[in-house]
Amino acid sequence: MVExxxxxxLQLLSEQCRDFIKSLIHADVAHxxxxxxxxxxxxxxxxxxxxxxxxxxxxxxxxxxxxxVAKNHPDRAKASTMAADKAIGFLQGLGYDERLFEDIHHAIxxxxxxxxxxxxxxxxxxxxxxDRMDALGAIGISRCMKVGGSINRLLYSxxxxxxxxxxxxxxxxxxxHFFIKLLNxxxxxxxxxxxxxxxxxxxxxxxxxxxxRSEVGE
Numbered sequence: 280m281v282e283x284x285x286x287x288x289l290q291l292l293s294e295q296c297r298d299f300i301k302s303l304i305h306a307d308v309a310h311x312x313x314x315x316x317x318x319x320x321x322x323x324x325x326x327x328x329x330x331x332x333x334x335x336x337x338x339x340x341x342x343x344x345x346x347x348v349a350k351n352h353p354d355r356a357k358a359s360t361m362a363a364d365k366a367i368g369f370l371q372g373l374g375y376d377e378r379l380f381e382d383i384h385h386a387i388x389x390x391x392x393x394x395x396x397x398x399x400x401x402x403x404x405x406x407x408x409x410d411r412m413d414a415l416g417a418i419g420i421s422r423c424m425k426v427g428g429s430i431n432r433l434l435y436s437x438x439x440x441x442x443x444x445x446x447x448x449x450x451x452x453x454x455x456h457f458f459i460k461l462l463n464x465x466x467x468x469x470x471x472x473x474x475x476x477x478x479x480x481x482x483x484x485x486x487x488x489x490x491x492r493s494e495v496g497e
Contacts, residue, residue, distance in 0.1 A: 281482045284414050292373070295309070299345070299369055300315055300416035303345060310344045314413055314422070318412075319341055321408075322337070322405055325409060328470070329401055334401040335380055335383050340405075340409055342362065343410060345362045358393075382400055385400060385403050405473075407472035411464050412480070414464055415477055419480065432452070434452065446494060462484065464477060
């Protein structure tokens with residue numbers, strides 16, 4: 280569960296969003312309810328640190344993956360905009376403040392790497408940072424491996440596991456995803472508070488890779 284110090288109205292909204300998310304079936308094994316809860320928890324922390332609008336950040340964080348498309352699906356780049364549209368429809372049904380819809384829609388649509396939408400608000404920065412944080416550290420490693428297994432990727436290249444002499448290819452090897460994306464995420468964080476935590480988690484991932492290197496005989 281997400282522990283919060285929200286106002287009663289936002290706490291009710293949080294519960295309504297959680298129930299809605301739990302009712303959905305997700306295509307991507309890495310975007311289950313536990314992922315959503317972690318993103319919401321971090322988003323609340325960042326929102327407080329950055330003094331942003333919780334009434335925008337909270338629903339956007341809960342609903343950012345209400346449409347989930349598998350990593351290797353051709354419509355992956357459209358998923359966040361589809362989620363934003365669905366989220367607004369859900370919030371309209373709750374009678375939520377329509378003046379917030381534009382910022383909520385933007386925060387959801389812009390959070391995705393693949394959507395490549397320019398961030399316009401601090402609330403969107405926070406939702407993006409919170410989502411990207413979940414790709415780092417111990418949980419980030421676990422999710423990466425989980426996704427790789429779900430699409431039958433090999434763990435690593437037997438000839439060059441750590442991409443010393445070859446170009447990384449995460450369509451074939453899960454470990455290559457570290458070098459293509461994961462180890463670079465900290466550099467893309469928007470808010471100061473997110474950057475500090477992201478650097479800590481990235482340090483942990485480098486330590487994991489060094490341990491793995493020793494275990495595979497590199």
